[in-house]
Each structure stands twice: as C-alpha cells, then as structure tokens.
Amino acid sequence: MPEKFPSPAGWTPPGAQFRSTGGASRTMAGALVGLLLTPIGIAFAARGAAGTRQWTILGDFSDRAGSTFEILLAAGLFLIVAALAAYSPAGTIIAGLVWGVLPGIIHFIFPNDTFRLLGDLPVSADMHIALFQWLQTGFPLIVGILLVGAGAAATFRRR
Template sequence: MSSSYQPPPGWSPPGAQFRTRGNGVRTVVGTLIGLVVTPIGIGLAANGALDTREWVIFGDAGARWGSTSQMVGGALLLFLVATLAGYSPFGTVIAGLVWGIIPGIAHFTFPDDTWRFVEDLPRLSGEMHQALHAWLMNGFALITGMLLIGSGIAATMRRR
C-alpha cells in the first residue's frame, strides 16, 4: 500500500478548466500590444514633460492641465505595458528592449547621431521631435526599458 494519497480517477483540481496551454497566441498578442502601446505612452509622457518645462519657464499656468494630463496618460499606458507582464512577460521584455534599452544605448554610444535619427522619424511635429530627443538625452528611455524588462523578469520568476 502506498503511503501517499491517490486522487480518484478523473479528478482534477478546482479551476483546472480555466488553465490555458497555448502560450504562443498569448506571446504574440502580448508582444504586439507592448510594441504598439509603449511608444504611444512614451510619446505622451515626453511631450507632456516638454510642455511642462515650457509653462514653468514662461509662466503660462493655463497650459498646465494639458501637459499634466499628457504625462498621466503616458504613465498609465506604460503602467498598462508593465502589467501586461502578467499576461505575457515576453511582450513586456521585447517592448522594453525595442523602445527603451536599444534607443538608450544608441544615444549613449552615438550622441551626435541621436538628433538626426529622431528628426528623420516620419509624421511627427517639431515639438514631438524635441520631446523625444529630450527623453533620450535625459536617460528616460533607458530607465523605461529597464523597468519594463524588470517587470517582465519579475512576472516570469513569479510564475515559477
């Protein structure tokens, strides 16, 4: 006789019907969401920060709410990408690499070419070019990338 308890035949633990086995679709969807939402959040936060700098310098307090709402909106979108790690850690890590680590390291490696690269981005206004360059120059791209990668790694470690 075995010393361990054997469950009855056909028994499964509660909640087993909700488990998913296909992680491929989850990874693709999470990666696409992360790659699309991250640059939007970065753009909103960077543009809001640039506008904040201008209203502080020029004393135009009337523009304060627009820039504050842009920064909060960008932060919420980046928060969404970080929480996406619970669904697909790979998507959050890829978004952190593509939109944070790689541009941050490229700026530190080739600082003179960063402005030219940002200027070549299509469909952006001059203010947005300036905001993205300031985002890169101040190191926030690298910080954002590290935080997104960290949330992806933490979610992976938590699952194990």
C-alpha cells in the same frame, strides 16, 4: 491531506479538451500589445515633459493641465505594459528592450546621430524636439530597464 473523493482513472473534467496553454499565442499577443502601447506612452511622456518645460518659460500662460494629463496618461500606459507581464512576460521584456533600453544605449554611444535619426520620424518638428529631449535625459533607458525588470520578475515568479 488525501483527496476525499479521488477521480476515476482516465477521467478529465468537462471542457478539458478545449483548454490549452496558448504559450505562443500569448507571447505574440503580449509582444504586439507591448510594442504598440509603449511608443504611444513615450510620445505622451515626451510631449508632457516638453509642456512642463514651458511652465518655467511662460509661467501662468502655459497649458499646465494638458501637459499634466499627458504625463499621467503616459504613466498609465507604462503601467499597463508593466502589468502585461502577468499575461505575457516576454511582451513586456521585448517592449522594454525595443523602445527603452536599445534607444537609450544607442543615444549614449552615438549622441550626435540620434537627433538625425529622430528627424527621420514622420512627426512634427515640436515632437522631434520633445522626443530628443526625452531621450537626452535618459528616461527611455530608465523606463526600458523597469519594463524588462517587470517582465523578468513575472518570469521568475512563474517558476
């Protein structure tokens, strides 16, 4: 259907000179947000999973609400990182690779060294154990692959 009122030659809408695609800045901002939120989500997921393990050990004396809240908060953070793919697919892909796929693969290749590597992190002893157990279950690899998939889906959707 032809335009009812065609624009004059050389005409641009007001404010067009201030509009930019911002590709590099979007990618940098998305990568930074993804790289910051993902390890926070991992920490909450690992602590929540360690807390749920206490449910079977301590029964009613364990903190069920706290660990449930940590797991839900981690899921929310991972959802934000996955939704970040709509803004910057590269940020979601980078976060998934750095904090999920690579640690998961490294653990499968060098399982004896990962506990030592996690021991070098400046966190409490309980957090070291929680992170190692979360890594041992394979969830970082699963979360990483899902984040990479979300970023790839957003990339293919744009084309």
